Amino acid sequence: MNVLRTAYYTIIKSFRDTKTLKIQMLLPIILILILGTALNSFFTPTNFEKFSVYYLNEDEGTLSKKFDEFLNNEEIKSLIEIKDIKSYEKGKKDVENGDIAAFIHIPEDFSSNIQSGEKGCIEVLTCEYYLEGESVVKNIVDGFINGANAYDAVYKTGGKINNYKDYENIDNEGISYKGKIPRAIDYYSVTMLVMIMMYGMYYGMYSLVEDKYTNTYTRIKSAPIHGYEINIGKTIGNVLTLFLQEILLMIFTKYVYNSNWSGNLLITILILFIFSVFAISLGMLIYEVFRDYNKASNFVDLIVPFFTFISGGYVKVDILGPFVEKISKFSPNYLAQNALFTNIYGGKASDIYFAIAGLTIMSIVFYAVTSVLGRRSYN
Amino acid sequence: MILSIENLVKRYGDFLALDNVNMKIGEGEIVGFLGPNGAGKTTTINTILGLSKIDSGEIKVFGKNLKESEIEIKRDIGIVPQEIAIYDDLTAYENVSYFGSLYGIRGSLLKERSLEALKFTGLIDKEKDFPKKFSGGMKRRLNIACAIVHHPKLIIMDEPTVGIDPQSRKHILNSVKELNKMGSTVIYTSHYMEEVEEICTDIIIMDLGRVIAKGTKEELKDLVAVEERVKIEVSSLSFTLIEKIKGINGVKECSIEGNELFIISKKGSGNLGKIIDAIVESGSEVVSVNMEKPTLESVFLTLTGKKLRD
Numbered sequence: 001m002n003v004l005r006t007a008y009y010t011i012i013k014s015f016r017d018t019k020t021l022k023i024q025m026l027l028p029i030i031l032i033l034i035l036g037t038a039l040n041s042f043f044t045p046t047n048f049e050k051f052s053v054y055y056l057n058e059d060e061g062t063l064s065k066k067f068d069e070f071l072n073n074e075e076i077k078s079l080i081e082i083k084d085i086k087s088y089e090k091g092k093k094d095v096e097n098g099d100i101a102a103f104i105h106i107p108e109d110f111s112s113n114i115q116s117g118e119k120g121c122i123e124v125l126t127c128e129y130y131l132e133g134e135s136v137v138k139n140i141v142d143g144f145i146n147g148a149n150a151y152d153a154v155y156k157t158g159g160k161i162n163n164y165k166d167y168e169n170i171d172n173e174g175i176s177y178k179g180k181i182p183r184a185i186d187y188y189s190v191t192m193l194v195m196i197m198m199y200g201m202y203y204g205m206y207s208l209v210e211d212k213y214t215n216t217y218t219r220i221k222s223a224p225i226h227g228y229e230i231n232i233g234k235t236i237g238n239v240l241t242l243f244l245q246e247i248l249l250m251i252f253t254k255y256v257y258n259s260n261w262s263g264n265l266l267i268t269i270l271i272l273f274i275f276s277v278f279a280i281s282l283g284m285l286i287y288e289v290f291r292d293y294n295k296a297s298n299f300v301d302l303i304v305p306f307f308t309f310i311s312g313g314y315v316k317v318d319i320l321g322p323f324v325e326k327i328s329k330f331s332p333n334y335l336a337q338n339a340l341f342t343n344i345y346g347g348k349a350s351d352i353y354f355a356i357a358g359l360t361i362m363s364i365v366f367y368a369v370t371s372v373l374g375r376r377s378y379n
Numbered sequence: 380m381i382l383s384i385e386n387l388v389k390r391y392g393d394f395l396a397l398d399n400v401n402m403k404i405g406e407g408e409i410v411g412f413l414g415p416n417g418a419g420k421t422t423t424i425n426t427i428l429g430l431s432k433i434d435s436g437e438i439k440v441f442g443k444n445l446k447e448s449e450i451e452i453k454r455d456i457g458i459v460p461q462e463i464a465i466y467d468d469l470t471a472y473e474n475v476s477y478f479g480s481l482y483g484i485r486g487s488l489l490k491e492r493s494l495e496a497l498k499f500t501g502l503i504d505k506e507k508d509f510p511k512k513f514s515g516g517m518k519r520r521l522n523i524a525c526a527i528v529h530h531p532k533l534i535i536m537d538e539p540t541v542g543i544d545p546q547s548r549k550h551i552l553n554s555v556k557e558l559n560k561m562g563s564t565v566i567y568t569s570h571y572m573e574e575v576e577e578i579c580t581d582i583i584i585m586d587l588g589r590v591i592a593k594g595t596k597e598e599l600k601d602l603v604a605v606e607e608r609v610k611i612e613v614s615s616l617s618f619t620l621i622e623k624i625k626g627i628n629g630v631k632e633c634s635i636e637g638n639e640l641f642i643i644s645k646k647g648s649g650n651l652g653k654i655i656d657a658i659v660e661s662g663s664e665v666v667s668v669n670m671e672k673p674t675l676e677s678v679f680l681t682l683t684g685k686k687l688r689d
Binding site: 001002005006009012013016017214215216217218219220221222223224225 | 425428429430450451453454456458460462463464465466467468469473477478480481482483485525526
C-alpha cells in the first residue's frame with residue numbers, strides 16, 4: 001500500500017512540476033515540428049533510387065518461371081536492378097554485410113510444392129539499412145504472391161492461366177512510399193520521442209535525491225516502513241510518469257502532426273513502456289555511480305545528445321557514414337527506434353523482440369547494480 | 380518510562396559524538412533538550428529514531444528495545460525536523476495525508492486525521508493550497524501537522540520555531556502544550572530559552588556529547604544558584620538602615636541606587652523577613668520587592684560556558 005501511495009504521489013508531483021514538464025512535453029513537440037518541416041526534403045524521395053537485388057532461382061517448375069517473367073517486367077525493372085547469382089551463401093552474406101539491399105531466393109521445390117497443394121515459399125532476405133529497398137522488394141514479392149494465389153484459384157477451378165499482367169499487382173500493393181517510408185515528421189516523431197525518454201533519466205536520478213533536497217529524508221526514514229517500499233513506489237511512479245508523457249506525445253504527434261504511428265499499437269505501447277523502465281533505471285544507476293546530482297546531470301546532458309546523434313536521431317545514420325552506422329548499434333536509442341520503426345513500417349519481428357529483451361535485461365541489471373551501490377553508500 | 384537511554388556511545392570515525400549518554404524521560408513530560416551547537420542533540424535524536432547506528436549502549440522507547448522493535452516503536456513517534464520537511468508540489472492536505480499513510484492510517488480515518496491535524500495547526504482553510512505559497516510560519520505549522528497526524532505518543536520537535544513570526548511562534552508553543560495535555564510526551568529542542576522556560580517541565584542539557592545536567596527548571600536553577608539577590612524599592616533611605624541590613628545574618632552585600640536597595644544574601648539564608656522588618660523599623664515604607672532568581676540562560680551559561688544561541 002505504501003508502494004502504491006508513493007507511486008501515486010510521485011506521479012502527481014511530477015505532473016505538477018511544470019518546469020520539467022515543459023521540457024519533457026513542449027521541447028519534443030517543437031523539435032519534431034522544426035526538424036520535421038525543415039528536413040522534409042531529405043526524407044521525400046523525388047527521384048526514386050533503383051536498388052540492386054540478388055536473385056537465385058533454383059526451381060525448374062513453371063511457377064517460378066512466371067516469377068522470372070514477372071521480374072523481367074519493365075515496371076519492375078524500373079524499380080529494382082536484378083542481379084542473378086549462383087550461390088545462396090553469397091547472397092545471404094552480402095545482405096548481412098549490407099552490400100546489397102535484398103536477396104530473393106526461390107528454392108528448387110517451389111513449384112512442385114504449390115502444385116501438389118503444399119506450401120511454397122519465396123525467401124526474401126533484406127538489409128534493414130536499406131529501409132526503402134526492403135519495402136520495395138517486399139511489395140514486389142507480395143505482388144507476385146497475390147498473382148500466384150489468383151493463378152492457384154483459377155487453376156483449381158479448371159480455368160486457363162494467361163501471362164502475368166503485372167501493373168495492377170504493383171499498384172495495388174502501393175509502391176507509393178507514403179506510409180511505408182517515413183516522412184521527416186514521422187521519423188522525428190519517433191526519434192525525438194526516444195530522445196526525450198532518455199532525458200527521463202532525470203526522474204530516476206531525482207528520485208534518489210528528492211528527500212534530501214526537500215528535507216523529507218528524516219521524516220521518511222523515521223516512519224515505520226522499509227526504505228525499499230519508498231524506492232519501489234518512486235520508481236513505479238517515475239516509470240509511469242515517463243510512460244504517460246510519451247503516450248500523450250504519441251497521441252499529439254499522431255493527431256496534430258499526422259505522424260505515422262501505424263503498426264501494432266500494443267507493441268508500440270510495450271516498447272515505450274520498456275524504454276521508460278530502462279531510462280529510469282539508467283538514471284538511477286548514473287546517480288549512484290557519481291553520488292553527485294550535478295555531476296550526474298552533466299553526464300546525462302552529454303550522453304543523451306550523443307546517443308541521439310549516433311542513433312540517427314537528428315540526422316539519418318546513412319548520411320553520417322559507416323562508422324557511425326556501426327557504433328549506432330550501441331546506443332539504447334537505436335534499440336528503441338529500430339523496434340518502433342520495424343513495428344510501424346514492417347520488418348523482422350525478431351528486431352522488436354531483441355530490443356524488448358535487451359532493454360529489459362539491461363534495466364534489471366541497472367536496478368540490481370543501483371541497489372547494491374545504494375546500500376553500500378548508505379552503510 | 381517513555382524513553383530510556385543507557386550508556387549510549389556513538390562515534391563518527393575518531394570523533395566521539397555521544398559519550399556514555401544516559402537519560403530517562405517519563406510519560407507526559409515536555410522535556411527541553413538543550414545544548415550548544417555540536418553538543419550531540421541531533422545525534423541523540425537520530426539514534427532514538429533509528430537513523431544512526433549506535434556503537435554501544437541501549438535505547439528503550441515505550442519500554443521496548445529500539446533495535447528489536449524499531450518498526451513497532453516508530454509507529455508511535457512523531458518527528459518535527461529542524462528543516463521544513465514537506466513536498467512543495469503537494470497540497471497541505473496531500474502532504475499530511477501522505478505522511479499519515481506511512482504510519483498505516485488508511486481510508487476515512489486518514490482523511491479525518493489529516494483534517495484534524497490541519498485544524499489543530501490552524502491550516503484547515505489552506506488545505507488545498509501548495510506550501511510554496513505559505514509563509515515561513517505556515518510551513519512550520521504544516522511541518523508539525525505532518526508529524527502529529529498519526530497521534531504519536533512521543534513527539535520530537537527539533538527547533539520547530541526557527542525563523543518565524545511571533546504569531547506563529549505563539550501558535551506553535553500553545554500547540555505543544557495542547558498536544559501534551561492530550562497525552563503526548565514531547566522532546567523539544569530550541570535555541571530560544573524563553574520558549575523552553577515557558578513550556579518545558581523538565582530540561583536536559585548536553586555538551587560535548589554528554590548529558591551535563593537534567594531536572595526540573597527549579598532544580599537546575601538551584602544547581603547553579605550560590606546566592607540570592609533581592610531588589611527593594613523604599614520610600615526613604617538612611618545610612619543607619621543600610622548598616623542595619625548589612626548586619627543581618629546571611630547578607631553579603633547591600634548597595635543603593637536612588638531609592639532602591641540591592642541586597643545579596645547567602646543561598647537559603649531566608650532573611651527577607653528580617654530585612655523588611657529593618658526597613659519598617661527605620662520609619663521607611665516598602666514600595667516593591669523583586670527577588671532575582673537565576674534564569675535558565677544563566678544556568679546554561681554557567682554549565683556550558685556558552686550562551687545558548689552561540
